[in-house]
Structure formats: structure tokens, C-alpha cells
Amino acid sequence: MESLAIIVPVYNEESVLQEFYQRTSAVLNDLDGMSSTILFIDDGSSDNSVDIIRDLIRKDDRLSLIRLSRNFGKEAALTAGLDHVDADAVIIIDADLQDPPELIPRMIQLWREGYDTVYGQRTERYGESFVKKTTASLFYRFMAGVGRVAIPRDTGDFRLISRRAVNALRSLSESNRFMKGLFSWIGYPQVALRYSRDPRHAGDSKFNYWKLWNFALDGITSFTTLPLKMASYLGMLLAFGSFIYGAYVIIKTIVWGDPVPGYPSLMTVVLFIGGIQLMFLGVLGEYLGRMFDETKRRPLYLIQEHINNGAEK
Structure with a gap:
């Protein structure tokens, strides 16, 4: 039987975790011929996120939690998740429900067609400011023009990656990690799944403009001179x-x-x-x-x- 693992980075997401679990578990329940697990990576949350995840784990044996000792950042949390999953296919998705879990079956279908990476490509970004959408668009176009690796435009961390791709990512040991670039650097067959990104279900984004600026610097210095x-x-x-x-x-x-x-x-x-x-x-x-x-x-x-x-x- 094929296996699927879902990695969910969490940082102060108490307002969305219940709804995320309900929608994601409903999708997983409908998957035929595939076992599934959900791994939450708590990146030093200071709210009740961990307590909510503990309660969910008691109700559903498909769930597990890795709690980091402090806030190491999303890139480190994703790395921790990739280091601790064992499945034929792995999906990375945020808990804020901007990326719909209902797209998971379509990702699995494309993976079965032979693609090692199925990445979500946003056609619309609802609920985000004009400034954020514009700066994000300019960043991806800049990286496409000057980077050593072709990073797909308008993509985030929402994607499915195969076991082979996960093993390749585990072999990369650099400290300053720009995961979107690393996903592209490993190569292997990749395909885009286009979708409209929804507004956050609840709560506020944890990325302010200062963090986004430093994130952009990590991407530029990691993949271009x-x-x-x-x-x-x-x-x-x-x-x-x-x-x-x-x-x-x-x-x-x-x-x-x-x-x-x-x-x-x-x-x-x-x-x-x-x-x-x-x-x-x-x-x-x-x-x-x-x-x-x-x-x-x-x-x-x-x-x-x-x-x-x-x-x-």
C-alpha cells in the first residue's frame, strides 16, 4: 500500500488548527489504497497550539507532533519535518488554510503520473495586500532572471514531493536554507498545479515586511552571486x-x-x-x-x- 505523510509547520496557529484538521482529515478519509499520517511541527508557539494538537492526537492515531525547543524559523521547521517522515509521498502545507487541502488528491494523481514534485502555483492571492502581492511578484521574477536555479514563479511551500526528492533534500546540509530554491535545485521531474490562494481562515500572518525582506536576502545570497x-x-x-x-x-x-x-x-x-x-x-x-x-x-x-x-x- 502506498503511504502519504503531510508536514504542517505551526507557529501560533490556535485559531485555525481545528478547522484545518477537519478539512484535511476529510480529504484523507476519502483516499483509496493509501495510508496517511499528519506530522505537525511546532516552531516554538507561545499560544495554545501545542495543547490543541495534543488533543487531536488523542483522537486520531494518524497524527503526531514534533515540538522544537524554540522558534528556529519556518525553513528549519520544514527541515525537521522532512527528516522525520517515512512515506512514498510527502505533502507540505501550512495550517492557515490559504492552500486548500482539497487539492491533495489532484497532487497524488500527478505524482502517480511520474512527477517527483507537484508544486502549487498561485493564479490569485486573495486576502493579501497590493504591496505584498507586488513585492512577491517582483522577487520571483528577479530570481528567475538572475538565479542559478530556475525557481517557479508565484509558488510557496505547498507541494507534494516523492521519497526520492525527500532523500535528496535530506542530503543538503547548509545552515542558511531557502527551501523554495532547494526544492528546485534537486531537479527531478516537476509540474505545476495552478490554483487560487484563499485568504487566511483566521488569525494574522506571522511574516511582517521585515521578515520577508530578510527571507528575500536569504534567497538572493543562496542562489546568485x-x-x-x-x-x-x-x-x-x-x-x-x-x-x-x-x-x-x-x-x-x-x-x-x-x-x-x-x-x-x-x-x-x-x-x-x-x-x-x-x-x-x-x-x-x-x-x-x-x-x-x-x-x-x-x-x-x-x-x-x-x-x-x-x-x-
């Missing part, structure tokens, strides 16, 4: 322009005896070049900081407890 190349190219361009302008000033002074331009123009040039230098020192710092994190080789996450149908490990 374009910012470093831009620093080199712009530096050469400024150096060449400075050489031409300096030659012009010298020739003009020798031939016509004009004095060197005064203080305002000099300060403008100095401040401009200084600003460019500081900006690209920051770019270098981002890459060096990530290299520093990799050399420490700390574990990506620590587990506080593992609960499987009431049994703690």
Missing part, C-alpha cells in the same frame, strides 16, 4: 569614469589655465563614491555572514519532544 558581480562592474565603471574626468580636468587646466572645480562638486563625488562603497561593503558582509554561519556547523533545530498518538519520545 549577482550582487557581488554588480559591485565589481560598478567599481570598474566608476574607476574608468574617474580616470576620464581626471584627464579632462588636467588637460583643461594645462591648456586654458582654469582652476580645478570647487568644493561642492568635489564633495558630491566623494559622497557618491563613499555611498557606493558602503553599500557594497554591506553586500560583502551579507555573504561573509552566511559563510560564518556555515562554518559553525550548528544543528538546524533542536527537538523538545516528539509525540506520537500520546506517546512522548
